[in-house]
Amino acid sequence: MAKKAPAEDAGDALLAIGHPKTYGAGVPGVVRALAMSTAQMGVARTVLTLARVNQREGFDCPGCAWPDPSHRHLAEFCENGAKAVAEEATLRRVTRDFFAEHSVADLATRSDHWLGQRGRLTEPMLLREGGTHYEPIAWDAAFDLIAESLQALDDPDEAIFYTSGRTSNEAAFAYQLFVRAFGTNNLPDCSNMCHESSGAALGHTLGIGKGTVTLTDVENSDLVIIAGQNPGTNHPRMLSSLEKVKANGGRIIAVNPLIEAGLKGFRNPQTVKGVLLGGVELTDDYVQIRLNGDLAFFAGLNKLLIDADALDHPFIAEHTSGYDEARAHLEGLDWADLERASGLTRADFERVAEQVRAASSIVVCWAMGLTQHKNSVPTIREIVNFLLLRGNVGRPGAGACPVRGHSNVQGDRTVGINERPPQAFLDSLQARFGFEPPREHGADVVEAIRRMRDGRCGVFLAVGGNFVRATPDTEVTERAMRNVGLTVHVSTKLNGSHAVTGRRALILPTLGRTERDQTGGREQFVTVEDSMGMVHASRGRLDPASGELRSEVDIVCTLAERTLGEAHGIDWAAMRGDYAAIRSHIEAVVPGFDDFERKVTDPQGFALPNGPRDSRTFNTRTGKARFTVNELEIVEVPDGHLLLQTIRSHDQFNTTIYGMDDVYRGITAGRRVVFIHPDDRARAGFADGDIVDLVSTWTGPDGVEERRAIGFRLVDYQTARGCVASYFPETNLLVPLDSVADESGTPTSKSVVVRLEPTDGSPVGVR
Ligand code: SF4
Numbered sequence: 001m002a003k004k005a006p007a008e009d010a011g012d013a014l015l016a017i018g019h020p021k022t023y024g025a026g027v028p029g030v031v032r033a034l035a036m037s038t039a040q041m042g043v044a045r046t047v048l049t050l051a052r053v054n055q056r057e058g059f060d061c062p063g064c065a066w067p068d069p070s071h072r073h074l075a076e077f078c079e080n081g082a083k084a085v086a087e088e089a090t091l092r093r094v095t096r097d098f099f100a101e102h103s104v105a106d107l108a109t110r111s112d113h114w115l116g117q118r119g120r121l122t123e124p125m126l127l128r129e130g131g132t133h134y135e136p137i138a139w140d141a142a143f144d145l146i147a148e149s150l151q152a153l154d155d156p157d158e159a160i161f162y163t164s165g166r167t168s169n170e171a172a173f174a175y176q177l178f179v180r181a182f183g184t185n186n187l188p189d190c191s192n193m194c195h196e197s198s199g200a201a202l203g204h205t206l207g208i209g210k211g212t213v214t215l216t217d218v219e220n221s222d223l224v225i226i227a228g229q230n231p232g233t234n235h236p237r238m239l240s241s242l243e244k245v246k247a248n249g250g251r252i253i254a255v256n257p258l259i260e261a262g263l264k265g266f267r268n269p270q271t272v273k274g275v276l277l278g279g280v281e282l283t284d285d286y287v288q289i290r291l292n293g294d295l296a297f298f299a300g301l302n303k304l305l306i307d308a309d310a311l312d313h314p315f316i317a318e319h320t321s322g323y324d325e326a327r328a329h330l331e332g333l334d335w336a337d338l339e340r341a342s343g344l345t346r347a348d349f350e351r352v353a354e355q356v357r358a359a360s361s362i363v364v365c366w367a368m369g370l371t372q373h374k375n376s377v378p379t380i381r382e383i384v385n386f387l388l389l390r391g392n393v394g395r396p397g398a399g400a401c402p403v404r405g406h407s408n409v410q411g412d413r414t415v416g417i418n419e420r421p422p423q424a425f426l427d428s429l430q431a432r433f434g435f436e437p438p439r440e441h442g443a444d445v446v447e448a449i450r451r452m453r454d455g456r457c458g459v460f461l462a463v464g465g466n467f468v469r470a471t472p473d474t475e476v477t478e479r480a481m482r483n484v485g486l487t488v489h490v491s492t493k494l495n496g497s498h499a500v501t502g503r504r505a506l507i508l509p510t511l512g513r514t515e516r517d518q519t520g521g522r523e524q525f526v527t528v529e530d531s532m533g534m535v536h537a538s539r540g541r542l543d544p545a546s547g548e549l550r551s552e553v554d555i556v557c558t559l560a561e562r563t564l565g566e567a568h569g570i571d572w573a574a575m576r577g578d579y580a581a582i583r584s585h586i587e588a589v590v591p592g593f594d595d596f597e598r599k600v601t602d603p604q605g606f607a608l609p610n611g612p613r614d615s616r617t618f619n620t621r622t623g624k625a626r627f628t629v630n631e632l633e634i635v636e637v638p639d640g641h642l643l644l645q646t647i648r649s650h651d652q653f654n655t656t657i658y659g660m661d662d663v664y665r666g667i668t669a670g671r672r673v674v675f676i677h678p679d680d681r682a683r684a685g686f687a688d689g690d691i692v693d694l695v696s697t698w699t700g701p702d703g704v705e706e707r708r709a710i711g712f713r714l715v716d717y718q719t720a721r722g723c724v725a726s727y728f729p730e731t732n733l734l735v736p737l738d739s740v741a742d743e744s745g746t747p748t749s750k751s752v753v754v755r756l757e758p759t760d761g762s763p764v765g766v767r
Contacts, residue, residue, distance in 0.1 A: 002038070002039065002040060002041055002042040002045075002090070002091040002092070003038075003039040003040075004092075005092050005117040005118055005119065006114070006117055009110055009111050009113075009114040010660070010669070011111065011670075011672075012669070012670035012671065012672050012713070013669075014668075014669040014670070015667075015668070015669055015670025015672075015673070015713060016667075016668040016669060016670070017666055017667060017668075017673075017689070017713075017715055018666040018667075018668060019666050020259070020261060020664060020665050020666045020717070020718070021261040021663060021664045021665075021666070022261055022264050022265055023261055023262075023264060023265030023266060023267050023278075023279055024231075024232035024236065024239050024261050024262030024264075024265065024266050024267070024664065025078070025079065025232075025236065025239060025262075025266060025267055025268065025269055025274070025279075026267030026269060026274065026275075026279065027267070027269055027275055028663070029078075029079040029267075029269060030079070030269045032079055032663070033077075033078075033079040033082035033083065034046065034082070036082065036083050036086055036658060036659065037049075037050060037082050037083070037085070037086040039086075040086040040087060040089070040090035040091065040092065041086055041089055041090060041091055042091060045089065045091070046086070049085060049086075049089045049514060049541075049542060050075065050077060050082055050085065051074070051075075052514075052541050053076060053077040053081060053082075053085055054068050054072065054076040054077055054081070055072060055076060056072065056603035056604075057539060057603070058538075058539065058541060059513050059514050059538045059539055059540050059541060060407060060408075060513060060528050060536070060538035061077055061081040061084060061085065061407060061513075062084050062085065062088055062166050062407050062512065062513045062514075063078075063080055063081045063083075063084040063085075063407060063653055064080075064081075064234060064235045064403075064404065064405050064406065064407065064653075065165075065235075065403070065404035065405070065406060065407050065408070065409065065410060065528075065529075065530045065531040066235045066236075066237045066238050066403065066530065066531060067215050067530040067531060067532045067534050068530070068534075068536070068604075069215065069240075070604060073270055075270065077237075078236030078237045078239075079236060080233065080234075080236055080650075080653060080658075081236070081237070083651070083653070083658040083659075084653055084656075084658075085514060087116065087493065087656065087658060088120075088492055088493075088512040088513065088514050089512070089514045089515075089542055090119050090120060091119070092117070092118060092119025092120065093119045093120055093122050093545065093546070094118045094119050094120065094121050094122060094493075094494050095122055095123075096122075096123065096125070096135070096136045098118065099125055099133055099134040099135065100133060100135075102133075103132045103133050104127060104131075104132060104133065104134065104499055104501060105132065107494075107498065107499035108499040108500065110499070111657070112466070112469055112495055112496045112655055112656070112657045112729065113657035113658075113659070113660060113671075115493075115494045115495055115496060115498075115499075116493055116494065116495060116656055116657060116658075118493075118494050119493070119494075120492060120493060120509070120512075120545035120546070121491060121492065121493060121494065121507060121509035121545075121546075122509060122545065122546035122548055122549075123136055123509060123546065123548040124136070124137050124138070124139055124142045124506065124507065124508050124509065124548070125137065125506070125507040126141075126142065126145070126504070126505070126506055127501055127504060127505040127506075128504060129503045129504050134498075134505075134507065137506070139548075139550065139558075142506055142508060143558055143559055143562045144562060145486070145504075145506065146459070146461070146486065146488055146506065146559055146562070146563070147559065147562035147563040149458065149459050149485065149486045149504075150182065150459055150563050151563065152458070153458045153459065156182050156183030156184040156186075156438070157183075157184050157186060157442070157443075157456075158456060158457055158458045158459070159182070159184060159186060159457070159458065159459040159460075159461070160186045160188065160443060160448045160451065160452070160457050160459070160460045160461070161175065161179045161184075161186055161187055161188075161461050161463075162187075162188050162189065162445075162448070162460070162461065162462040162463070162465060162467055163175065163187065163188075163189040163190070163412055163417045163462075163463050163464065163465070164189070164190050164406065164462070164463065164464030164465030164466075165189070165190045165191070165404070165405070165406025165407060165408055165409030165412060165464075166406060166407055166408060166464045166465075166513070167408060167412055167417075167463050167464055167552055168408060168411075168513075168526035168527065168528060168538070168552065168553075169408065169411045169412070169414070169415050169526065169527045169528060169529065169535070169583075169586065170526050170527065170553050170579045170582040170583065170586075171463065171526070171551070171552035171553045171556055172408070172411065172412040172415050172416065172417050173415040173416060173582055173585065173586050173589075173590075174553055174556045174557055174560070174572075174575055174582055175187075175417070175463060175552075175556045176415070176416035176417055176418075177416075177429070177433070177560075177570065177585070178556055178557075178559065178560035178563070178564070178572075180416075180426075180429065180437040180438060181433070181435060181437075181560070181564055181567065181568050181570060182560075182563060182564065183438055184438055184442055185418075185419050185420075185421060185437075185438050185440065185441055185442030186419060186442035186443045186448065187416075187417050187418060187419045187442055188419055188442075188443055188444045188445040188447075188448045189409070189412055189413070189417050189418075189419075189445075190406060190409055190445075190465060190470065190654075191409055191412070191413055191417075192419075192444040192445040192446070192744075192745060192746065193372075193445055193470060193471065193746060193747055193749075194367075194368060194371060194372075194404075194405055194406075194409065194746070195367075195371055195402050195404060195405075195409070196371070196444070196741075196744040196745065196746045197370070197371040197372075197373075197376035197377050197379075197380060197741050197743075197744040197746050198366070198370075198371055198380055198402040199413070199744070200377045200380075200743050200744045201376075201377045201378075201379075201380035201381045201383075201384065202380065202384070202400060202402070204377075204381065204620070204626065204628070205381055205384040205620065205625060205626045205627075205628060206384060206393065206400070206611075206612045206618055206620065206625055206626075207611060207612065207617075207618040207619030207620040207625075208610060208611060208612060208619065209413070210402070210410060210533055210610065211399065211400050211401045211402050211403075211531060211532060211533070212393055212394065212399035212400045212401075212610060212612040212613040213363055213398070213399035213400065213401045213532060213613065214532055214607070214613070215241060215532060216396075217361075217363060217396060217397050217398065217399055218241050218245065218363050218365070218401060219241050219244040219245055219248065220244075220245075220248055220250070220361075220396065220397045221245060221250050221361050221362065221363040221397040221398065222249075222250050222251070222359040222360045222361045222362065222397060223250060223251050223252075223253065223355060223356065223358075223359035223361070223362045223363075224242065224245050224250060224251075224252050224253070224362075224363050224364075224365060225252075225253045225255060225362065225363070225364045225365070226252065226253070226254050226255065226256075226263065226283075226365045226366070227254075227255040227256070227294055227297075227364065227365070227366045227369065227370055227383075228255070228256065228294060228366050228367055228368065228369020228370035228371075228750070229256070229365055229366055229367035229368075229369055229370075229403060230256070230258070230260045230262060230263070230367070230369075230647070230648075231262055231263070231365075231403070232260055232261055232262010232263065232266075232650075232664060233260075233262060233648060233649075233650045233652075233664065234367060234403075234405055234648060235367075235403050235405075236262065238365075238403065239262055239266040239268070239282070240266075240268060242266065242282050243266050243268055243280050243282070246280055246281075246282065247280075251284045251285075251355060251359070252282050252283045252284055252285075253283065253284065253285045253286075253287060253352060253355065254282075254283040254285070254286050254287065255287045255289050255294065255297060256286070256287075256288065256289065256369065257288060257289055257290065257291050257369075257645070257719050257720035257723045257725075258288075258647075258675065258717070258718070258719050258720075258725055259286065259288070259717075259718035259719075260664065261664035261665075262282075262664065263282060263283050263286070264281070264282060264283060264286075265278075265279055265280065265281050265282055266279050266280055266282055267279030268280075284355075285351070285352065285355065287344065287348060287352065288343075288718075288719075288720045289342055289343055289344060289720060290341070290342055290343025290344075290643070290720050290721075290722060290723060291373075291635075291643045291645055291720065291722075291723045291750060291751050292341075292373045292375070292634075292635045292643065292750070292751040293341055293342035293343050293344070294342075294369075294370050294379050294382075294383075295341070295375055295378060295379040295382050295630060295632060295633070296337070296338045296341035296342040296344075296632055296634075297342045297344065297349075298379070298382040298383050298385070298386045299330060299333060299338065299382050299385075299630065299632060300333075300335075300338040300342065300344075300349040301349060301352060301353050301356060301386055302326075302330050302382070302385050302386055302389060303330045303331065303333055303338075304349060304350065304353040305353065305356065305357070305386075305389050305390065306327055306330055306331065306389070307331075308353070308357065310356075310357045310389075310390065311389050311390060312389070312390045312391030314391075315388070315390075315391030316388065316389070316391075319388075319391075319393075319394075319616050319618070319624055319625050320388050320624050320625045320626070320627055321620075321622040321624040321625075321626055321627065322622070322626050322627035322628060322629075323388075323627045325627070325629050326385055326627035326628060326629055327627075329629040329630075330385075333632060337632055337634070338632070340634060341632055341634040343720050343721065343722070343723075356390070360397075361392060361395065361396065361397030361398040362387065362390065362392045362397075362398055363392075363397065363398060363399055363400075363401050364383050364386065364387060364400060364401065365401040365402075365403055366380070366383070366401070366402055366403070367402070367403050367405065368405070368749070368750060369645070369750055370383075370750075371402075371741070371744075371746055371750075372741070372746055372747060372748055372749040372750040372751075373635075373741060373748055373750055373751045374633070374635070374739070374740070374741055374742060374748050374751070375630075375633045375741070375742065376741040376744065376746060377741060377742060377743040377744050378628070378630035378631065378633075378742075379630070380402075381628040381630050382628075382630045383400065384400065384625070384626075384628070385627055385628060385630075387399065387400060388625050388627060393612050393613075393616065393625060394612050394613055394614075394615070394616035399612070399613060401531070401532075402531070403531050404530070404531040405654065406654065407513075407528055407530075408528040408529060410529045410530070410531060410533070411527070411528050411529030411535070414529055414590060414608070415586055415590055416429070416589075416590070419441060419442035419443055419444050419447075420441045420442075420444075421437075421441075423439070425589070425590070426439060428588070428589040428590070429589055432585060432588045432589050433568060433570055434568065434569070435567075435568040444745050445471060445745075445747075446471075446472070446737060446738070446740055446745055446747065447745070448460075449471060449473075449476065449477050449480050449737055450480075450737070452480035452481060452483055452484050453476060453479065453480035453483060455483055457483075457484050458484065458485040458486070459484070459485060459486045459487075459488070460481070460484045460486070460487045460488070460502060461487075461488040461490075462487075462488070462489050462490065462497070463490045463552055463555075463556070464490060464491065464492075464552075465497070466495040466496055466497045466654070466655040466656070467481070467497050468481055468496055468497040468500045469495065469496040469497060469655040469729040469732070470654060470655050470729070470732075471732065471747070472732050472735035472736065472737055472739070472747040472749065473707075473732070473733065473735060473736055473737040474729070474732050474733035475707075475733055476737050477737070478500045481497075481500050481501065481502065482500065482501065482502065482503075483502075484502035484503070485502055485503055485504065486502050486503070486504045486505070486506070487501050487502035487504075487505045487506075488505070488506045488507075488508065489505075489506070489507050489508065490508045490510050490552060490555055491507060491508070491509065491510065492509070492510060492511075492512045492545075493656075495655065495656070496655070496729070508550070508555055509546065509548065509549050509550075510549060510550060510551065510552050510555060511540065511544055511549050511550070511551045511552070512540070512545070513526075513538055513540060514540055514541065514542050515540040515541075515542050515543070515544045515545065515549070516540045516541060516542060516543060516544065517540050517551045519550070519551045519553060519554045519576060519577075519579075520576055520577035520578055521577075522577075522578065523539075524551070524553075524578075524579045525537045525538060525539045525579070526538050526553075526579065527583070527600055527605075529608065532607075533607055533608040533610055534604075534605050534606070534607055534608075535593075535599075535600065535605050535606055535607075535608060536600065536603075536604065536605025536606075537600050537601070537603075537605065553575065553576060553579060553582065554576050557572040557573070557575050557576035558572070558576065560572045561573070580597055583596045583597055583600070584596070584597070591609065592608040592609045593608075612625065635751050635753070637722060637753055638697075638753070640684070640755055641697070641753050641754060641755045642676070642680060642684075642722055642723065642724045642753075642754055642755070642756070643722055643723050643724070643751055643752070643753060643754075644674075644694065644696070644723075644724050644725065644726060644731065644734065644751075644752040644753075644754045645723065645724075645725050645749070645750040645751065645752070646725075646726060646727065646728035646731045646732060646734075646735070646749045646750070646752070647725050647726070647727060647728070648727065648728070649661070649662035649665070649667065649671065649727055650662045650663055650664045650665070652727070655728070655729050657671075662727075665715075665717065666715075667715070670713070671727050671730060672711055672712045672713060672730060673712060673713045673714075673715045673726065673727070674692065674694065674712045674713070674714055674715065674724050674725070674726045674756075675715050675717035675719055675724060675725040675726070676714055676715065676716065676717060676719065676724045677716075677717070677718075677719050677720070677721050677722075677723070678716045679721065680721060680722060680724070681714055681716060684756050686714055686756065686758075687714075688714060688715070688716045689713060689714060689715075690713070690714045690758070691711055691712065691713055691714075691758075691759045692712055692714060692756040692757060692758060692759055693708050693709065693710050693711065693712070693756070693757045693758075693759050694708070694709040694712055694726065694731065694734055694754045694755075694756065695707070695708050695709075695754060695755050695756075695757055696708075696709075696734035696735070696736070696752050696753060696754045697753055697754070697755070698736045698739055698753065700736060700738055701738075705736060707733055707734050707736070709726075709730065709731050709733055709734050710759060711759050712726060714756075724754070728749065731752075732749070734752050734754060735747050735748065735749050735752055739752075
């Protein structure tokens with residue numbers, strides 16, 4: 001029997017701290033997944049629904065973007081995939097009675113966990129100007145309200161159109177077409193906050209803003225280096241692939257300030273070894289680097305490889321440019337700086353370099369731990385230098401592997417969700433649809449917030465996501481959102497952004513990935529692209545949570561019709577009626593989708609072309625893979641301060657909080673915690689368990705700015721000295737809006753300078 005949503009928002013009243021785990025998954029992971037699933041769906045629905053996740057004729061997991069293996073298991077999902085599906089396929093409903101009972105002001109006091117546990121939205125809701133409660137509105141009236149608001153703007157650039165990474169290729173393509181036909185490139189998306197730095201660095205050096213490996217490359221690599229990534233929680237099925245790396249004789253090096261259970265070991269619940277024999281140890285060498293020390297780490301390795309002349313000279317000569325300049329720069333680097341920046345010793349570098357020299361093929365995997373720093377783009381360029389030196393691109397078992405955190409975030413970018421679209425894409429769009437698309441770059445996430453803050457945004461529309469909770473500088477972002485005339489969220493569930501509204505607000509409930517889509521009176525399917533460039537179909541199988549739900553494609557195409565009318569002669573009705581019409585447009589506009597409709601009927605899907613991987617061709621300015629010179633930049637931390645990274649708990653997917661535990665790190669029933677090295681805590685004059693405020697300091701254009709997050713429990717943890725960690729969205733308010741990565745504009749959520757202060761004002765240490 002599905003359980004009722006927890007009535008009260010318990011917060012951290014029952015917080016308990018235990019011992020961190022030393023392995024990921026295992027039978028306990030299965031038990032947690034089933035407990036959460038049956039609580040949301042009941043037993044029968046749980047079995048039926050989970051049996052279809054990531055299956056050939058089933059639906060794609062709405063969690064992360066780890067690829068599906070060619071051989072699918074009966075249970076082809078992880079613990080967090082089950083939680084993601086259960087939250088969407090829940091039997092709980094948010095009805096008009098709920099909104100009548102809870103004012104927007106009340107909802108604004110609730111945690112994202114409490115809001116998310118209310119269940120699925122069931123009908124369109126409107127918040128009138130000056131209103132206190134959302135009230136039902138008919139779809140037609142909602143579409144008219146948005147269309148009129150958009151048409152009333154003086155300039156299309158006064159509208160912002162946000163996309164979260166769950167949006168399908170079909171909905172994303174129709175959305176960007178609508179937005180560009182409307183006249184703007186204001187298409188910020190969640191990529192701006194996650195792998196934008198990867199795209200910028202890889203595009204510059206390899207000519208493609210994506211990874212260059214397949215799943216087979218990873219599983220058959222001689223050495224997999226995992227930097228700034230916690231796969232046990234954020235990409236859990238990756239652990240099965242790492243288990244295969246070990247079984248194939250490969251080695252794993254983890255580079256991470258925090259000791260993470262899922263990097264230490266894996267107990268595969270689908271094997272006897274995993275259930276009865278303690279599973280496998282994963283990481284052979286755990287490098288506990290300082291936050292933001294990764295550029296120094298890879299530069300130091302590159303320096304040692306050059307010193308040892310352990311290089312692939314034929315590859316360098318034939319396929320690369322810029323080697324001499326990079327070599328001269330690396331040879332000039334000072335070891336004292338490399339040690340200080342990385343928090344490592346020369347011996348650490350030597351030890352890793354020896355393993356690198358012994359490896360015939362290398363894959364480097366990374367995630368947010370590398371992409372959310374001021375120098376993230378040069379850091380990832382230095383990883384490319386590392387791969388090029390030994391020819392680890394475009395051959396089996398070797399390459400770059402940025403692991404995407406949202407199921408279709410890569411696909412959305414591929415089909416045009418991009419505030420800085422390549423001119424070639426706009427040319428193809430013009431050729432296909434006969435209108436001149438806007439050529440001026442639009443606003444990314446941070447710039448969008450600035451424009452909302454400065455009163456330059458009349459309409460904000462988000463397809464999916466939880467914008468206000470996912471973004472930095474929460475207090476600034478909330479004020480900015482309240483400064484907008486109309487805010488519109490296309491959502492499946494309630495979240496914090498629904499309580500932080502413009503002067504008027506709409507919530508438009510949409511179908512989830514798990515649900516049957518019969519828009520246009522036919523069984524529709526959508527497509528997604530995973531981290532390794534594989535495109536495959538996803539078919540919803542459950543009855544919609546409400547008869548009032550509409551698909552993202554339907555919502556976007558209908559809105560386009562209402563707003564643009566006959567303009568440009570784009571046939572929105574045809575796209576709404578048959579998503580194959582959208583796929584034929586994608587085939588015409590986006591390279592690599594030729595014969596799209598036939599190829600996507602293959603249950604395994606198809607691989608998009610990837611020059612570096614497929615043929616060592618590099619669509620760069622030099623026509624070669626580019627070595628680069630990346631200046632060593634060290635985040636200076638003043639005395640009495642520490643470097644903070646914002647992280648997810650194990651019961652969390654982006655800003656969706658499935659539960660209040662973080663079992664891998666020993667946390668139960670609470671989220672306001674700070675993980676700190678015992679020596680740093682003692683040096684700051686605190687005891688384990690003390691409650692502190694986190695105060696970030698940042699020198700902005702108007703001098704030093706301070707931001708305070710109140711009431712966090714100190715938890716002794718295995719973290720690099722000088723580095724602390726705490727969960728987002730609770731600590732996003734500490735990240736200044738204008739503190740972004742160079743070139744990519746990604747918020748610097750992984751290197752925030754903070755100090756600790758006693759919360760209740762009593763002198764440090766007196767308890
Ligand atoms: S690894 Fe990612 S995509 Fe796969 S089931 Fe888990 S959350 Fe879903």
